[in-house]
Amino acid sequence: MLPPMQKASRRRAASNMPARLQLPMVITAVIGLVLAVFCSSLMWRWEQRAAHQEFVAVTQSQVAALQRGLDEYLNQLQALRALFEASDDVTRPEFESFAGRLLAGQKAIQNLSWVPRVKREERTEHELHGLAVGLPNYRIRAVTSNDSIVIAPEKDEYFPIFYSSLPVTSRIYGIDLLSQPGVGVHLLRARDEDTLSAVPNFVLHSRDDDVHAFLFSLPVYRRHMPRDTVEQRRAALAGFAHGAFVTGVAMEQVVGQSAMARGLNLYLFVDGADDDARPIHGLSVGPAARRAELATFGSLRSQWHATGTLVAGPARWILVATPVGNGPLAEHHDRSGLVLIGGLVITALVVLFLRSSIHHAHRLLRANEEISSLAHKDPLTGLDNRRAFNERLAAAFSGRRGRDSAFTLLYFDLDHFKDVNDTLGHPIGDMLLQQVATRVSAVVRRDDVVARVGGDEFFILQHHADEAMAAALAERINQTLAEPFLIQGNDVHVTSSIGIALCTKKTPTADMLIVQADLALYRAKGDGRNCFRFHSETFDREVHERVSISDDLRGAVDRGELCLYYQPQIELATGRIVGAEALLRWKHPERGLVSPGQFIPIAERTGAIMALGEFVISEACRQLQEWNQLGIAPNVLAINCSASQFKAGGDLIGFIDATVELSGVTPSQLEVELTESVLMEVTKQHNTLLARLHQLGVRIAIDDFGTGYSSLSYLTSYPFSRLKIAQELVFDVTRERRNATVVRAAIRLADELGIECIAEGIETPEQAALLIEAGCNQGQGFLFGRPVAAAEMTAMLRERREVPKPNPAPLSLAG
Structure with a gap:
């Protein structure tokens, strides 16, 4: 200028x-x-937009402050609940001392109370006990519909206020909370669900004027009594930890002290309020907080306003904010005039x-x-991310060498978290991860570090901790995560598997500590999940063993170490061999015969499953063609395929087609077996594979039917040739009525759909007899023959060997 x-x-x-x-x-x-x-x-427009943004930001900060204050008040109630759950006999002096400490500086808490459960037959003794401990004229009373307090009529149980932080002369003593419908229904729901009871708007009986308050109650259950079911919780209920929070005082105490809130009119409504509803409380925040003029919900919404939600258990409130006229948060347009004058110059x-x-x-x-x-925080949970955690871990590792102080690393993830995303959707999964982060952060110490390092994986760095402390923390994590998560009306249940590594003088690097925790996590999952395991040198040896098997497996096909064994499939009524199942075997020159359960999972993880699968297909077709030339081939030769073979890449269907054509076998002689879980995974990502197999003329069978993700829609949507009843069901078919019922249903289902049915794992004549009686035509198991080498299977086919027919007499035990 x-x-x-x-x-x-x-x-x-x-x-x-x-x-x-x-x-x-x-x-x-x-x-x-x-x-x-x-x-x-x-x-002008910028000032309007900036004023609105500042107003909304201040409103949201006050909503967050009120929520924190409400949570802090509820923490006092949680502490009171812990007192009564820790002891079955809390005296009034103990209660008053404990409650006094909780109420120190908490002006908004009108009172804290103990509300015991009193049965009909305990009423007289309870009232006499109240008189004995100094409660004048103590009787169990009820509140009538016109708010009169009278002696409670006889009924099965009562929930009277027995201990309270109010003077013993207060008229709330003895009031049966069940006598007030607006309170009782919340109490009973909290009892049954072991959750917080919240009455969002209540006029206190302890005050002569109309003072609105929030009523909160937490159920207290007797120690050492189960509470897993509703009936168990009802039987174990001892009473309620109860608190009344004065709405106006709570708002004034939290918001009135905030300099940011000046210039706001705040109105609190019960969730679901209509346009004519008036607020529970109104507060105008200026140099000093004062009550605001009460306006209807609809009139506030027609003004310039912002809203927020407060949540406490099942209760919700809507906070509506409007700017005070000519206040610091109202619109001001001084700058636009200055710009106009300056623009002329x-x-x-x-x-x-x-x-x-x-x-x-x-x-x-x-x-x-x-x-x-983004460099240091996980955007979803607000926890440290991998980069920040690695920095903290490196610092702890360096400090350990200087101060010689040990620490532990806990590595955990959520069991079957993918199922939550697949069934409820990724937004629910994200909210679950947020709640998991909150719960875990609540059970660690202040100086411990919690980080989310990807997906559902979390690290915890536990400073100055030994093995016992790490185990105690792992127990707390498993316990808190085992409690159900309520997310948008869904009860989500998850568990966690935890691997723990102790940092000692022998730990060479921080990266090695992470590897050790990862190995321990892998062991926890292998041991059934929902548990924790410590790293040990045994894990290292097992990893070395798996790596060694993986290295040997890579050249097993070329070295001729693999072969197929064949187990006959027979016609139950005649004992005639009608088919066979090809089973892979590995004859290691040093290890001997290696179990498929040992090397197949390793092959799936390393990608060697493709070479093994191609060997099985090629060798099965070669052997089948040899039997064709001898004129002794069975009707069907079955091979197994895993989901990894479909997902590992390459054209598996094309390889089957080329092999069948090259070998000269009839496609219908070859049967591909897929378990229900593999079928679900394959069809979800490659829904055309089964149709391509069917077009080749290859038979498709459902393996282990009844043990996986059974879905009748698969039976109607895809061209299956045969249904194989799982040996887990057949094993107990003569001893367990439920197994027999499921097996009969599966046989009838296959018959109605025109699908062949075969039972696996038949070991006794009684099992075979029951299956024949149920209508099953084919069977497979040790009763008829164990898996044998190709030469022995050829001899069996050449001789047209028949196994003895089982006794067809029905069994009454499972029938």
């Missing part, structure tokens, strides 16, 4: 200029005027340049803040 003397000099010079030279200046002045008005209009180029510079600087600042946050 030019000084005044210079401006006057410029004006005088301009007045002395010829008109043709003044024309550009006039044009410039007109352009400057237009730009000034335009910039002033922009500033300065050029549009300077205005636009400054505006661009400010905007650019703001964007850079925001970008730097976001980059800094």
Whole structure:
């Protein structure tokens, strides 16, 4: 901006200029005027938008402050509940001492009370006990519909206020909370669900004036009594830890002390309020907080407003905020006038340049803040991310060498978390991870570090801890995560598997500590999940063993160490061999015969399953063609395929087609067996594979039917040739009625759909007899023959050997 003397000099010079030279200046002045008005209009809108953003931000900060305050009040109630759950005989002096400490500095808490459960037959003894401990004229009382307090009529049980932080002369003593419908229904629900009872708006009986409050109650159950079911919780209920929180005082105590809240009118409504509803409490925050004029919900929504939600257990409240007129959060447009005046003086180029510079600087600042946050925090849970955790772990590792202080690393993830995402959706899964982070953070110490390092995986760095402390923390984590999560009306149940590694003098690096925790986690999952395991040298040896098997497995096909064994499948009524199942065997030169259960999972993890699968397909077709040439081939030769073979890449169906054509066998002689779980996984990602197999003429069988993710839709949607009843069901078919019922149902289902049915794992004549009686035509198991080498199977087929027919007499035990 030019000084005044210079401006006057410029004006005088301009007045002395010829008109043709003044024309550009006039044009410039007109352009400057237009730009000034335009910039002033922009500033007006910016001020409006900035005021609204500041107003919304302040409102949300006050909602968060109120929520924290409410949570803090509920923590006092949780502490009171813990007192009564820790002891079956809390005396009144103990209660008063404990409650007094909880109420220190908590003006909003009207009272804390103990509400015992009193049965009909205990009423007289309870009332006499109340008189004995100093409660004058103590009787169990009820509140009538017109708010009168009378002696409670006889009924099965009562929940009277027995201990309270209020003086013994207060009229609340003895009031049966069940006598008030608006309270009783919440109490009974909290008892049955072991959750918080919340009455969002209640007029206190302990005050003579109409004072609104929140009523909260937590069920207290007797120690050492189970509470897993509703019936068990009802039987174990000892009473309720009860508290009343004065709505107005709570708002004034939390919000009234905040300088940010000045200029706000705050109104609290019960969730679901209609437009004519009036608030529970209104607060106007200026230099001093005072009650605001109460307005209806609809009238507030028609104004400039912002809203937020407060939550306590099942209860919800809506907080509506409006700016105080001419307050610091109201709209002000002083700057737009200044811009208009300044625009007549300065050029549009300077205005636009400054505006661009400010905007650019703001964007850079925001970008730097976001980059800094993303670099060290997990955006979903707010926990440390992997990078931040690695820095903390490295610092702890270095400190350990200096101070020789041990620490532990806990590595855990959620069991079957993928099922939550698949069934309820990824948004629910994300909310579950957030709640998991909150719960876990609540059970660790202040100096411990919790981090989310990806997906459902978490690290915990536990400082100055030994094995016992690590085990105790793992127990707490498993216990807190085992409790159900309520997410958007869904009860989500998850468990966790935890691997623990202790950092000692022998631990070489921080990375090795992570590897050790990972191995321990792997062991926890292998031991059934929902548990924790410590790392040991045994794990290292097992890993070395798996790596050694993996290395040997890579050349097993080329070295001729693999072969197929065959188990006959017979017609139950005649004993005639009608088919066979090809089973892979590995004859290791040093280890001997290696179990498929040992090397197949390793092959799936390392990708060697593709080579093994191709060997099985090629060898099965070769052997089948050899039997064809001898004229002794069975009707069907079955091979097994895993989901890994379909997902590992390559054209598995094309390989089967080429092998069948090259070997010269009839496609219908080959049967591919898929378990129900493999079928579900394959069809979800490769839904055309079964159709391609069917087009080749290859038979498709459902293996282990009844033990996986059974779905009748698969039976109607895909061209299955045979249904194989799982040996787990057949094993107990003569001893367990339920197994027999499931097996009969599966046989009838296959018969109705026109699908062949075969039972696996038949070991006794009684099992075979029951299956024949149920209508099953084919069977397979040790009763008829164990898996044998190709030469022995050839001899059996050449001789057309038949096994003895089982006794068809039905069994009454499972039938």
